[in-house]
């Protein structure tokens with residue numbers, strides 16, 4: 061018997077499908093495959109499951125790492141909610157974030173993003189009365205991209221012969237927007253730079269400023285939150301906690317502390333994996349959800365990389381930005397501390413987003429180009445029962461990986477004084493941004509720790525501490541190889557690199573991968589036929 065995810069299972073030497081990594085993409089694919097009668101094994105190198113949906117606990121607090129809010133799950137009728145319900149047997153519950161989900165702060169001015177697309181439009185028109193036409197057209201275009209996205213993503217799961225017949229036709233309408241930058245499209249609608257700065261005030265959700273990001277990515281995030289944000293009741297760990305029992309029904313399971321070192325390929329077909337400790341697990345099919353860079357650089361045998369020219373594909377994509385996250389634990393409940401549910405996006409007053417990023421990349425003493433402040437304990441109605449008299453806050457900014465690179469080979473918690481003092485400098489600056497917005501919190505902090513890109517590398521295995529897998533620039537969306545099926549028989553990809561970053565994107569990737577593998581549309585099945593408990 062081997063200790064697996066919170067339960068003891070007998071681990072077998074052969075499975076129908078092995079999944080590498082336990083992020084949202086793999087969890088979703090594993091649940092879909094299990095529901096189709098497959099016995100699957102998820103192998104996760106971290107000591108805890110969930111990928112970026114995992115939580116960590118310290119000193120009587122709990123922090124969510126990669127979930128601050130999710131859109132389109134508030135109501136049971138949305139596609140995303142139905143997909144979540146399908147893979148969790150409806151056991152995952154959501155708390156609405158209330159009337160305002162994001163607050164864009166530019167200098168002394170705050171611009172609220174209220175729930176409901178009509179409210180959003182009215183609010184923007186109240187801030188920018190002379191831009192009514194541009195705001196209406198902006199929202200129209202966001203929806204236009206969303207409609208075009210359905211065929212674009214459906215194409216990814218099609219069999220090769222269908223791709224040949226309808227592939228280009230299915231991809232074209234989406235690519236008309238995806239291949240342009242956000243700035244390019246917005247400048248067509250308005251020359252009001254402040255409006256552009258406000259409308260792109262969530263760019264941290266996809267990691268690239270308007271001059272570099274694909275408009276398709278921008279539109280997908282904007283639309284995702286138009287109807288408000290929600291947070292998993294009980295915290296992000298509820299995602300894996302509600303999926304694990306669904307897996308267990310067919311003896312599918314998750315092993316943690318289980319690092320895969322290589323995919324085994326025999327006669328051109330994936331046949332299983334070899335673990336870091338040399339143990340082998342065999343399977344009819346293998347899926348990697350560890351990101352395309354990790355997969356191609358480290359998990360596939362050399363001869364396969366050469367045979368299918370896979371290394372050349374990596375030259376067409378870029379790793380996304382690295383980040384710092386300051387995790388705070390505070391004395392006092394969210395009510396006592398008057399913590400808001402809405403997130404803050406704090407920006408410099410003077411420059412556009414692209415210019416302020418450039419300035420900061422040259423000189424990290426310059427004003428932060430973006431600071432995101434999230435109040436997870438205020439969003440979770442079960443928090444105060446679970447952690448009475450306490451609260452948490454996460455504060456995130458971007459940082460160049462290079463300034464932390466020299467600590468790559470040091471050990472966690474033993475990286476030395478220079479590392480700690482660099483982190484301390486950033487910590488103090490981030491705290492001042494928080495106190496400016498919420499001055500009542502001065503003196504209330506009981507515990508704090510800053511994660512660096514080296515922390516992300518250590519726990520998540522993203523080589524350059526990537527926040528969001530590969531970048532969401534226009535070029536990414538043109539790459540046909542970002543799809544579930546690979547040229548290696550029985551070897552598949554899933555996760556954020558196949559669709560987009562975001563829990564919703566990764567989850568959808570899981571459904572696409574399961575659909576491509578089974579040759580049947582599981583998205584449609586989940587949405588139309590509902591689900592069975």
Ligand SMILES: Cc1cc2nc3c(=O)[nH]c(=O)nc-3n(C[C@H](O)[C@H](O)[C@H](O)COP(=O)(O)OP(=O)(O)OC[C@H]3O[C@@H](n4cnc5c(N)ncnc54)[C@H](O)[C@@H]3O)c2cc1C
Nearest residue numbers: 081083084085105111112126128129320555556562563566
């Ligand atoms: C700070 C931050 C905040 C975010 N906030 C939000 C938000 O508010 N809302 C939202 O929707 N999205 C958010 N995201 C994005 C979202 O969390 C991710 O896009 C999504 O969870 C990625 O899922 P994935 O399936 O691609 O896998 P990942 O979560 O990237 O997981 C990959 C897993 O593979 C494992 N692995 C790697 N190599 C190996 C190996 N060799 N063997 C075994 N296992 C391996 C890793 O340990 C990891 O667990 C945020 C992300 C970050 C970083």
